[in-house]
Amino acid sequence: MKIAFSPCPNDxxxxxxxxxGLIPGAPKLDVTYADIDITNTMAANSTGPEVLKISYAALPWVLSEYALLPCGGALGRGCGPLVLTNGGTASAKNPAALSGKRVAVPSERSTAYLLFRLWAAQNVPGGVGEIVIMPFHEIMPAVRDGLIDAGLVIHEARFTYPSYGLDMLVDLGSWWEADTGLPIPLGAIIARRSLDLEAISGWVHASVEYAWAHPEASQEYVMSHAQELSPEVAQAHIDLYVNKFTGNLGEDGYAAVTALLTRAAKEGLVPEFDLALLR
Known part of the structure; x- marks a missing residue:
């Protein structure tokens, strides 16, 4: 079975x-490790993998072919994307300073970018200037070096941005939680609707449970893909993004996904879609 997910520690x-091969009865996986912008694009391709990790923001484009699985993804509190500046080209305290500026984002269809657009509509008069799509691990160096004015970052950047001398303009997760009272939906696990979705969900859930029961078993694998992260940062990443919602979305999880995508559709940021397809 072909699957695509990021090389990040949580995945x-x-x-x-x-x-x-540690899950009884589960088929052998043919894994593609890819940045979220790539997996979002793969999901929109008719020849994409059977199972993928994508942004929740990309769901409306693919729900006719793929189903959202109730486990394995990234959703939680205190784990949202950050908007960073270098303190020179944009004020570290004033969102209005982003007006007309160049901002790097990790994917046009990422949850991070969707949240940024919803936030900017309320807080950046006249809107930002140019949006630059950039692999997430290149964004902080580009902000530091003045190649762009601000960067929207995800993943372990929450822990490492001070080492680049950057300032946090806004934590979009905190903004979302304060605005809605709901957790923030980040990454979804999806599978082709033509497959046995109950079985696939069971295999994903079993893999999550194994990871929690044997955290040391995956350390070598995690670090081999962790893109030069320290073990401490990799573990902090896992602790933040692998939580109860990874085991099961539950009613709060589905409510958060529904709220995000309903608001985005109302604003014309994603296509209209049938809410029933989320379950």
Missing amino acids: TFVFHAWAH
Whole structure:
């Protein structure tokens, strides 16, 4: 079975057991490790993998072919994207300073960018200037070096941005939680509707449970894909993004996804879609 997910610690931690043949009855995986912008694009391709990790923001484009699985993804509190500046080209305290500026984002269809657009509509008079799509690990160096005015960052950047001398303009997760009272939906696990979705969900859930029961088993695998992160940062990443919602979205999880995509559709940021397809 073909699957695509990021090389980030939370994904490799979650899928370690399945990828290494440790889940009884689960098919062997053919894994593609790819940045979220790539997996979002793969999901829109008729020849895409059977299972993928994508942004929740990309769901409206693919729900006719793929179903949202109730486990394995990234959704939580205190784990949202950040908008960073270098303190020179844009004020670290004033969102209005982003007006007309160049901002790097990790994907046009990422949850991070969707949240940024919803936030900017309320807080940046006249809107930002140019949006630059950039792999997330290149964004902080580009902000530091003045190649762009601000960067929208995800993943372990929450822990490492001070080492680049950058300032946080806004935590979009905190903004979303204050605005809605709901957790923030980041990454979704999806599978082709033509497959046995109950079985696939069971295998993903079993892989999550194995990861929690045997956290040391995945360490070598996680670090081999962790893009030069320290073990401490990799573990902090896992602790933040692999939580109860990874085991099961539950009613709060589905409410958060529904709220995000309903608001985005109302603003014309994603296509209209049938809410019933989320379950």
